[in-house]
Amino acid sequence: MLFEDRKDAADRLATALEIYEGADVIVFALPRGGVELGAVIAERLNAPLDLVFTKKIGHPTNPEYAICAVAEEGEPICNPVEVRRVDPKWLQAEVDKVRAEIKRRREYYSGDTKKSKVAGKIAIIVDDGIATGFTMMAAIAEMKKRQAKKIVVAIPVTPYDTAKKLQEMADDLVSLYIDRKYLGAVGAYYRDFRQVSDSEVIALLQSANIDADKKTDTTSFR
Numbered sequence: 001m002l003f004e005d006r007k008d009a010a011d012r013l014a015t016a017l018e019i020y021e022g023a024d025v026i027v028f029a030l031p032r033g034g035v036e037l038g039a040v041i042a043e044r045l046n047a048p049l050d051l052v053f054t055k056k057i058g059h060p061t062n063p064e065y066a067i068c069a070v071a072e073e074g075e076p077i078c079n080p081v082e083v084r085r086v087d088p089k090w091l092q093a094e095v096d097k098v099r100a101e102i103k104r105r106r107e108y109y110s111g112d113t114k115k116s117k118v119a120g121k122i123a124i125i126v127d128d129g130i131a132t133g134f135t136m137m138a139a140i141a142e143m144k145k146r147q148a149k150k151i152v153v154a155i156p157v158t159p160y161d162t163a164k165k166l167q168e169m170a171d172d173l174v175s176l177y178i179d180r181k182y183l184g185a186v187g188a189y190y191r192d193f194r195q196v197s198d199s200e201v202i203a204l205l206q207s208a209n210i211d212a213d214k215k216t217d218t219t220s221f222r
Contacts, residue, residue, distance in 0.1 A: 010040035069134035074141035129186030
């Protein structure tokens with residue numbers, strides 16, 4: 001165990017990210033677990049909070065084995081060896097199906113709220129942990145497509161090999177613990193790793209938006 005819970009991880013990660021306080025930053029969290037960290041980090045950095053959606057595509061004969069990950073925008077991130085072994089038409093159909101599900105999830109979590117404009121800004125992508133890195137890589141690809149000026153990946157714990165890949169794709173990797181002997185599951189690094197509910201995600205987003213509005217209102221009276 002390394003962290004008591006996500007709040008503990010978020011507080012420590014926010015401290016490591018203080019170099020970005022005051023910069024033109026948007027915090028993007030991967031739902032659901034990443035949102036609990038993202039809300040804390042956004043508040044500490046005085047930055048807006050948004051979501052970035054990614055979803056894995058499992059192998060046709062073993063759905064639990066991820067061969068690709070897809071985001072709202074950008075190209076799918078795939079295992080090239082496995083992709084060569086599957087039917088391209090099947091894969092494209094899966095990509096289309098996953099993108100439709102991602103669209104549904106954004107509408108469910110965010111309603112009519114438009115995606116933040118990140119072009120020319122710093123995107124900090126947050127999750128509560130990582131293993132293969134496919135979903136995070138898909139999130140990085142999306143931020144590149146949306147023309148973020150700088151992409152920062154913020155994760156409490158990262159496997160060593162995955163960290164090397166993320167460092168190649170992103171401009172900065174902020175990780176509290178890069179483990180050469182990864183324990184195999186994110187939850188192994190937390191004492192309390194309860195599931196975050198959909199209602200908690202929505203509440204965290206609403207609270208972040210209300211706080212952002214208050215800051216804007218306060219500024220307008222100065």
